[in-house]
Amino acid sequence: VLLLNNPVQRLGFTVNLAATAVASSARVFEIIDTFDELADKADAHSLEHVQGNVKFEHVSFAYREGGRPTLHDISFEAKPGQVVALMGPTGSGKSTITNLIPRFYDPIEGRVLVDDHDVRDLAIQSLRQQIGIVLQDSFLFSSSIADNIRYGRPEASDEEVIAAAKAARAHDFILHFSEGYQTKIGERGVTLSGGQRQRIAIARALLLNPRILILDDSTSSVDTETEHLIQQALEQLMQGRTTFVIAQRLLTLKNADQILVLDAGNVVQHGTHTELLAQPGLYRTIYDLQLKDQEESLVEEQRA
Ligand code: ATP
Numbered sequence: 400v401l402l403l404n405n406p407v408q409r410l411g412f413t414v415n416l417a418a419t420a421v422a423s424s425a426r427v428f429e430i431i432d433t434f435d436e437l438a439d440k441a442d443a444h445s446l447e448h449v450q451g452n453v454k455f456e457h458v459s460f461a462y463r464e465g466g467r468p469t470l471h472d473i474s475f476e477a478k479p480g481q482v483v484a485l486m487g488p489t490g491s492g493k494s495t496i497t498n499l500i501p502r503f504y505d506p507i508e509g510r511v512l513v514d515d516h517d518v519r520d521l522a523i524q525s526l527r528q529q530i531g532i533v534l535q536d537s538f539l540f541s542s543s544i545a546d547n548i549r550y551g552r553p554e555a556s557d558e559e560v561i562a563a564a565k566a567a568r569a570h571d572f573i574l575h576f577s578e579g580y581q582t583k584i585g586e587r588g589v590t591l592s593g594g595q596r597q598r599i600a601i602a603r604a605l606l607l608n609p610r611i612l613i614l615d616d617s618t619s620s621v622d623t624e625t626e627h628l629i630q631q632a633l634e635q636l637m638q639g640r641t642t643f644v645i646a647q648r649l650l651t652l653k654n655a656d657q658i659l660v661l662d663a664g665n666v667v668q669h670g671t672h673t674e675l676l677a678q679p680g681l682y683r684t685i686y687d688l689q690l691k692d693q694e695e696s697l698v699e700e701q702r703a
Pocket of ligand 1: 462463469487488489490491492493494495496
């Protein structure tokens with residue numbers, strides 16, 4: 400297991416779950432307790448009937464009070480259902496941007512708005528219930544596969560769990576275990592591969608049905624077939640939801656409605672793949688260095 404120092408990464412899906420008052424795994428609450436929660440305002444209101452519009456207005460952010468800002472004057476707007484790809488070198492601030500949407504931290508300047516509400520005015524739980532998070536190493540706990548999928552919505556029926564697993568391309572591998580959905584995972588059960596864990600996390604997110612998603616598109620070392628399944632599962636999950644994806648893959652970038660190219664906490668370029676490729680800049684540099692190889696395999700795949 401990776402040692403993660405970033406709340407979005409550490410919490411993974413549990414973000415929503417803090418909100419749903421599930422009397423469950425003490426471990427999850429330990430994890431949540433390991434960083435300081437921001438408090439609701441006295442007059443905080445609940446987010447209802449969420450459309451999924453997300454706007455950053457001149458947002459600057461520093462992890463330490465008075466410290467050097469990690470994000471500088473970030474502005475953009477994601478319309479409901481749009482896919483925003485975040486890309487840029489390591490440490491450029493991609494995860495930090497995603498940390499501000501569920502309000503793990505507050506900006507030092509500017510505002511983060513969801514459906515035109517400053518997130519600081521919202522009840523944190525009502526905000527986080529609308530945000531699903533699926534990262535490469537999502538958190539699973541030692542219980543059955545069904546419990547893990549159902550975790551955010553304990554009242555979900557078996558049929559709903561199975562439908563989510565099917566959509567997440569997890570149903571088939573689950574049925575390969577002799578105990579099916581009752582198979583125990585974790586310390587006293589079976590060990591799932593990275594690709595299987597990822598699909599369980601996707602099934603869980605589908606069941607939660609949030610309006611906003613935070614993803615990374617990196618897959619653990621899986622074979623091409625599994626990678627395909629994960630890609631399909633992610634596409635299904637993103638359908639109709641505002642999605643922020645920390646993007647490594649060319650296909651994700653090509654399909655995104657907007658790409659934010661980050662460098663040292665600044666948005667240095669903003670546009671679509673075609674627009675960014677047409678101009679000199681960091682995007683084209685990274686494309687030439689890293690993404691061109693993927694282009695060739697994409698073309699080959701399309702031929703096949
Ligand atoms: P990567 O691609 O490596 O995941 P990233 O673009 O997501 O990088 P961030 O994780 O957002 O970058 O980090 C941006 C900067 O903020 C880095 O300099 C990082 O060291 C710093 N940083 C990240 N998390 C914290 C934290 N919890 N406390 C202090 N500094 C942090």
